[in-house]
Amino acid sequence: MTREATLIAGDGIGPEITQATLHVLDALGVQIAWDEEYGGMSAIEKAGTPLPAATLDSIRRTGLALKGPLTTPVGDGYRSVTVALRQEFELYANVRPVKSIVPGGRYQNVDLVIVRENTEGLYVGMDRTFKVGGDPKALAQATSVMTRDGCRRIVRYAFEYAKQHGRKKVTVVHKANILKATSGLFLETARLIAQEYQGQIASDDKIVDNAAMQLVINPAQFDVIVTTNLFGDILSDEASGLVGGLGLAPGANIGETAAIFEAVHGSAPDIAGQGIANPSAQMLAAAMLLDHIGELDAANRLRGALETAIVKDNVRTKDLGGSASTTEFARAVARRL
Ligand code: NAI
Ligand code: MG
Numbered sequence: 001m002t003r004e005a006t007l008i009a010g011d012g013i014g015p016e017i018t019q020a021t022l023h024v025l026d027a028l029g030v031q032i033a034w035d036e037e038y039g040g041m042s043a044i045e046k047a048g049t050p051l052p053a054a055t056l057d058s059i060r061r062t063g064l065a066l067k068g069p070l071t072t073p074v075g076d077g078y079r080s081v082t083v084a085l086r087q088e089f090e091l092y093a094n095v096r097p098v099k100s101i102v103p104g105g106r107y108q109n110v111d112l113v114i115v116r117e118n119t120e121g122l123y124v125g126m127d128r129t130f131k132v133g134g135d136p137k138a139l140a141q142a143t144s145v146m147t148r149d150g151c152r153r154i155v156r157y158a159f160e161y162a163k164q165h166g167r168k169k170v171t172v173v174h175k176a177n178i179l180k181a182t183s184g185l186f187l188e189t190a191r192l193i194a195q196e197y198q199g200q201i202a203s204d205d206k207i208v209d210n211a212a213m214q215l216v217i218n219p220a221q222f223d224v225i226v227t228t229n230l231f232g233d234i235l236s237d238e239a240s241g242l243v244g245g246l247g248l249a250p251g252a253n254i255g256e257t258a259a260i261f262e263a264v265h266g267s268a269p270d271i272a273g274q275g276i277a278n279p280s281a282q283m284l285a286a287a288m289l290l291d292h293i294g295e296l297d298a299a300n301r302l303r304g305a306l307e308t309a310i311v312k313d314n315v316r317t318k319d320l321g322g323s324a325s326t327t328e329f330a331r332a333v334a335r336r337l
Contacts, residue, residue, distance in 0.1 A: 011069020116232020
C-alpha cells in the first residue's frame with residue numbers, strides 16, 4: 001500500500017541531502033507518495049511566509065513528514081519554523097538515537113536513544129523580566145510547567161518505544177531532589193509507569209548532573225533515556241557529540257496525530273550548493289519515518305546499507321574525513337541495497 005507523506009526539502013543543504021535520501025528510498029523500494037511543500041527561507045521566496053498554510057494542511061492530512069533543515073530568518077517577526085511546527089501539531093516527544101558508526105571515534109559501543117519531552121517544562125515561554133527602581137531588568141523569572149498527563153504520555157512513549165525496538169532499559173533522568181514539585185511529579189509518574197512494564201523493560205533513575213557525567217564516562221551503560229524538555233535538549237546534544245557529531249544524527253518529533261522526521265543539524269549555509277554535505281542524518285531520519293509506519297525491515301536495511309557504505313566501503317563525505325560527494329555517498333548506499 002502506498003503511504004502519503006509530506007516532503008519539505010528545506011533550505012541550504014536541505015535540497016541536496018533530500019535528493020540523496022530520495023535516491024536511497026527509491027533503491028529500497030518503499031511505496032511513499034510525497035506531497036512536496038515548502039518551509040523556511042525558500043517558502044518566503046515562493047509564498048511570502050516561512051510556514052505556508054498549504055504546508056500545514058498537507059501535514060494535517062498526511063500526519064507524516066520528512067523535513068530538511070530550515071533557515072530561520074534573522075530579524076524581527078520570524079519565530080523558528082521548527083518550533084512553530086512542534087507547537088502546531090503538539091509534537092510532544094523528541095526522539096534522538098545516538099549510535100557509534102564511524103570507527104576510531106571516542107567511543108565504539110554507544111547505542112542509546114534519548115526521548116525528550118518537547119512541549120512543557122521551562123520551554124512553555126513564561127520567561128520575563130521585572131523592573132525594580134530604575135533598572136528595567138532588575139529581576140528575571142522563568143516558570144516551568146509540568147502536567148501529570150504530559151509526564152505520563154512522554155514516559156509511556158519511552159517504554160513503548162523500548163518495547164517496539166527491542167530495547168532493555170529505560171533510565172529516567174530528573175532533578176527531583178531540588179525541583180521537588182516539577183521534576184518530582186515527573187519522577188513520581190515515571191516510577192508508576194515503570195511498574196507496569198516490570199518484567200519486560202528494566203528501569204532506573206538518575207539525577208541529571210550525574211547522568212551528564214555518566215554519559216561521558218561510560219555511555220554504553222545507557223539504553224533509552226527519558227527526560228524533561230531542558231535536560232533532554234542538553235543531554236541530546238552532549239550525546240551526539242560522543243559519536244562524531246551532526247552529520248550522523250537524526251531526530252523525530254512525534255505527536256498523537258502527526259510525526260515529523262528530520263536531521264538534527266541545520267541548513268549549513270557555509271557548504272550549501274557545493275554537493276559535499278553528508279546526507280546520512282537525513283537518511284537516518286527517513287529510516288525513523290519507516291520505523292514509525294511499521295516498515296521495520298526496510299528501515300533496518302537502510303541503516304545497514306548506510307553503515308556498510310561508511311565502514312566497509314569507506315565511502316565518506318568530507319565531515320567524516322573522506323572525499324565523497326553527497327551524490328557519490330547516496331550511490332554507495334543504494335548499491336548496498
Ligand atoms: P548547522 O547545523 O547548519 O551547521 C553547523 C556546522 O556543521 C557547519 O559548519 C556545517 O557546515 C556543518 N554541518 C551541518 N550539517 C552538515 C552535514 N549534513 N554535512 C556536513 N557538514 C554539516 O548550524 P548553524 O550554522 O548554527 O545553523 C544554520 C541555519 O540552520 C540557521 O538558520 C539555523 O536557524 C538553522 N537550523 C535549523 C534547524 C532545523 O531546521 N531543524 C536546526 C538547527 C539550525
Ligand atoms: Mg538543542
